[in-house]
Amino acid sequence: MDAKPARLSRTVLTEIILPADTNYHNTVFGGRVMQYMDKVATIASMRHSRKAVVTASSDSLDFFAPVKLGEAIQLEAFVTWTHRSSMEVFVKIESENLLTGERKRTATAFLTFVALDEHGQPTPVPGIIPETEEEKKLFETAEARFTARKLRKDTRL
Template sequence: MQAKPARMSRSLMSDIIFPSDTNYHGTMFGGVVMQYIDKIATIASMRHSRRGVVTASSDSLDFLAPVKVGEAILLEAFVSWTHRSSMEVYVKVESENLFTGERKTTATSFLTFVALDEDGKPTPVPSVIPETDEEKRIYASAQERYDARTRRKQQRKLGETPS
């Protein structure tokens, strides 16, 4: 199976935030942000694997700043690392004030997806080739995140609380 550059999975999404997307502070509900993140990460992982996928884990979601009503939300995702049938996807979320053009990073996340064959079973995926400085930096730390996921999974099997 031929390796693919990370750029081949890069996916972008944007939307405007309306009052129905926000809480009583006038900022976007965290759960709505999570839904956007899962969607864009699904698209990136399907682009990489050209298979149906399922979300296996959400390793981290760090909210850094709020997205306010009337702003645009901008999401960018790409497959940052792969294992046999799993793909780590990095997602960056920004907000944009559409009047001033000011942008700020509002969240970052790592999720893991598993590619499925026609029978719904895990199937191999191509490895990923990082090209940009950002891709290389994220790729270089991916094994550590994979090891942490594996440890958490093993702890749950043993009935322990993951650390």
Template sequence: MDRGQQREAKPVKESRTIMTQLIFPLDTNHHHTMFGGKLMEYMDKVAAIAAMRHARMQVVTASTDSLDFLAPIRVGEVIEVEAYVTWTKRSSMEVYVSVVSENLYTGEKKKTVTAFFTFVALDDFGKPAKVPAVIPETEAEIGLHASAPERHSLRTKRKDDRKLD
């Protein structure tokens, strides 16, 4: 089937992507907590994979917002970076990313970071391409899907305001 014909709506679970990583000293700053930039790199990669799984074509990061660091991640902890597509427009996809850290000795887990990434799907010529709609199934997916249009409006307004600078 031609990629241009793959436009049926897809369940969120088809884009879900999880990466597990052990945090080493080289991943941390002088406070012995994980570098925010290193974590953002992991988040962007996992989000990109989720977007590509949904669109089944190449994607580019268009924006990152609501990146909230909730708790530090320490050397020796394991992080689980999870991403999935929550909502789509014509060629763009909103991807929710969350990071949970785990102390392997105590078993304590905590949500450490959340963010929303926006990706644009590209056709073989590098032009924006239409993506399938999303079918949310769980309560969390339904909630994120329902609130996505408001986040999209805020992103659009922020982008438009920057054009005036």
């Protein structure tokens, strides 16, 4: 199975934050952001594997700034690294004040997906070819994140 460039999995999702998406601070619910993250990362991992996928883990979700009512939220995701049947997906999130054009980094996260065959069993996925500096840095540090996730799973009660 030939490796694929990370750019082929790159996926962008943009939404406007409406009242139903917000908490009593008039900022987006963290859970809503997580829902958007899972959606955009699912698409990225399916683009890479061309298989059905399931979310295996979500980690390193770091919030930096709130997204306010009426702002746009933009999520960008791409596959950074693969193991046999799993794919690590990086998601970066920005908000944009649509009236002023001001943008800010809102959050980042890593999610892991497993590709499934037609019987619902894990199936191999292509490797990744990082091309940009960002892709290369994330690729080079991915195995350490994989090991940390595995250790965390192995030590759960």
